[in-house]
Amino acid sequence: MERDAQRINTSHGHQVAPGEIAIGVIIGRTSEFFDFFVYAIASVLVFPKLVFPNTDPLTGTLYSFGIFALAFVARPIGSLIFMSVDRQYGRGLKLTIAIFLLGGSTAAVAFLPGHAQIGAWSGILLALFRLGQGVALGGAWDGLASLLALNAPEKERGWYAMIPQLGAPIGLIIASALFAFFISTLSAADFLEWGWRYPFFVAFAINVVALFARLRIVSTPEYASLFETRELQPSPVIETVRRQGRDIAIGAFAPLASFALFHMVTVFPLSWVFLFTKEDPTRFLLIEIVGAVVGIIATIASGLIADRYGRRALLGVSAVAIAVFSGFAPQLLDGGAVGEVIFMVTGFALLGLSFGQSSGVVASNFSSLYRYTGAALTSDLAWLVGAGFAPFVALFLSYHFGLLAAGAYLLSGAVATLVALGINTELARKIS
Secondary structure (H helix, E strand, O other): OHHHHHHHHHHOOOOOOHHHHHHHHHHHHHHHHHHHHHHHHHHHHOHHHHOOOOOOHHHHHHHHHHHHOHHHHHHHHHHHHHHHHHHHHOHHHHHHHHHHHHHHHHHHHHOOOOHHHHOOHHHHHHHHHHHHHHHHHHHOOOOHHHHHHHHOOHHHHHHHHHHHHHHHHHHHHHHHHHHHHHHHHOOHHHHHHOHHHHHHHHHHHHHHHHHHHHHHHHOOHHHHHHHHHOOOOOOOHHHHHHHHHHHHHHHHHOOHHHHHHHHHOOHHHHHHHHHHOOOOHHHHHHHHHHHHHHHHHHHHHHHHHHHHHOHHHHHHHHHHHHHHHHHHHHHHHHOHHHHHHHHHHHHHHHHHHHHOOHHHHHHOOOOHHHHHHHHHHHHHHHHHHHHHOHHHHHHHHHHHHOHHHHHHHHHHHHHHHHHHHHHOHHHHHHHO
């Protein structure tokens, strides 16, 4: 595939262009987030019944969310492994192995036997497949988002920083639409038996297409040279942590508000509505699609706003808005269809504005020598701290202490972002 990509580029007289990088970034991120959301939706609608049928629905969902978090624990391990592959064998081989591992782990879930067939081994296999996804996601870091930001016109940095983030709402729309289709057209028994498996097959096909799109960029001599001149080369992980550990930690906390909100408007509300209301899951998935469309618009708007007023200003204002949102919005999930729509639309609007610029925070605080590896590690830790356990914690707190407790959890993420932006003057200077 890498050789084919090189031939295509050579035959077309390939030239480096920010627009082409942007297309590769969007395709790559959409495939990753599609895998993410397919698994997340199944964690609510399928795995509690298929893998944990001997528990009550709430406990089964919490078990499912516990396995869901394993991918975020494994991501830093994947980065460690695949950075070594990158240094020794090149970015093309690293991406090929990582994407096939991601697609293979996702497709393997489609063949998962239930508890009725193999007992507790069903949960063990699911955990292993999820760990495989996490390791692969760590290895799928290609540096294209950083390359895109570094090649963007100076007055359009915010616009180009938001482009990779479009993959999240696009991936959610595709995943939600697929599940909504199968739920609405199949009986409950057929959906649980075989219908839910099809989105996981689709994920593998999308990953292959995305791999070729990314190889078409990273495998060319022009881009290889650009990666080198921009010093986007992998550095040893231990050395990177030793040299810029403080920057990695601060960078992981700076986007925490948006990363916490990410799961609070995607995975958590689906679990709450499915478990504690009589809402049809198909209808709520359609509401999620509407919310994701709003998220796309808000993400695009974040680029325009950031270029006019500064990324740091936008992130700070967004964190304050998320803090306000956390004080009242979660209770809307018990407010019927109207409350759910208000919660989702408002939440996705805030998510688009804040998440749209979070990649700029991740990549901007590193010296050129450690930028590639440092940005990858920062992203891994930000997802782990801000999002990995969010569905589990939010559902647990909401059940025991009410939806207001989920709002308090979200508030903690907003506070962490404001503190990180406030104490790190170097970061503030670089992204303002």
